[in-house]
Amino acid sequence: MSANGNGADDSDESRDADAGSSGGSTASTGREVARRLFAREFNDATYMFKESDDELAPNYTLLPTGERANRLFFVGTLTETEDVGSDSEYWQGRVVDPTGTFYAYAGQYQPEAANTLREIETPAYVAVVGKPRSYETDEGDTNVAVRPESINRVEESVRDRWVVETADQTIERLQAFDAETNDYAQMAREEYGGAISSYREETIAALESLDVSDEPMPEDEESSEIDSDLT
Numbered sequence: 001m002s003a004n005g006n007g008a009d010d011s012d013e014s015r016d017a018d019a020g021s022s023g024g025s026t027a028s029t030g031r032e033v034a035r036r037l038f039a040r041e042f043n044d045a046t047y048m049f050k051e052s053d054d055e056l057a058p059n060y061t062l063l064p065t066g067e068r069a070n071r072l073f074f075v076g077t078l079t080e081t082e083d084v085g086s087d088s089e090y091w092q093g094r095v096v097d098p099t100g101t102f103y104a105y106a107g108q109y110q111p112e113a114a115n116t117l118r119e120i121e122t123p124a125y126v127a128v129v130g131k132p133r134s135y136e137t138d139e140g141d142t143n144v145a146v147r148p149e150s151i152n153r154v155e156e157s158v159r160d161r162w163v164v165e166t167a168d169q170t171i172e173r174l175q176a177f178d179a180e181t182n183d184y185a186q187m188a189r190e191e192y193g194g195a196i197s198s199y200r201e202e203t204i205a206a207l208e209s210l211d212v213s214d215e216p217m218p219e220d221e222e223s224s225e226i227d228s229d230l231t
Helices: 010-019 039-044 111-119 156-175 183-192 197-208 221-227
Strands: 034-036 060-063 067-069 071-083 091-097 100-106 124-136 142-153
Touching: 034 156, 039 060, 039 071, 039 091, 039 100, 039 142, 039 197, 060 183, 071 111, 071 142, 071 156, 091 111, 091 124, 100 111, 100 124, 111 142, 124 156, 156 197
Parallel strands: 034 071, 100 142
Antiparallel strands: 060 067, 071 091, 071 124, 091 100, 124 142
16 A cells, blocks of 8 residues: 555664665665665555564665665655644655655654755756565554655656666566566565556656657766665
C-alpha cells in the first residue's frame, strides 16, 4: 500500500543517526549509491530486509523490478508541506513525479531538510536524497515513506533529465529481471508476485509526459552538485 501517513518516529531517527550507513557502501564516501526510481514503484516497495545479522547492518528496500535500495534520489514537484509533529516539529513534504507521490518526513535529526520544508514556498521543483522507510499501520497495512538527507530546490530542466535517467535505469532493471543470476528479482517474485509490466507502462508514460525538444538537456552546475551527492 502506498504511504500517505506519518513516517517513523523520532526514536527510529535517533537509532539511524547513531548507526549511519555501514556495509555495502561506496569506498569514497561510506554511503550507498542512491537509486533512481519512480514514485509508483517506490510505493509498491513495502518489503525491507538486511543481508547480515549485524545490528548495524544497513536496511534495504526490495524494489519490485529486482534491485535493492538503501538510499533514493528523486526529483519532482513539492506540492505541499505540513508540520505533522505533536511534541516537536516533524515536517511532511509531498513530492509528485509523473507516476505518483513520494512522502518525505524530516524531524530534529534531519535539521537541514526540515528547515527546507519549513521555509520553502510551494509549488517548487525539488531534488531529494534520502532513505526509504516502511512501517505498519494500526490496520496491519505496510506504508512507505522517505527520510530525507537533503532537499534542494532545482530547475525544471533537472526534473526533466531525472525523468529520462530514471526511465533508463528502470528499463535496465526490467531487462535484467529474468536473468537466472538475479537474486533480487527472485526475491521480488516471492514478495510481490513478479508482475512488472505496469512499471514499463508507467515508465513510457513518464517519458511521454515531458515536453522535450531534440536538443540535449543542459548539464548545469546546480544539477552537477546534486549528482555528486548520490555516490
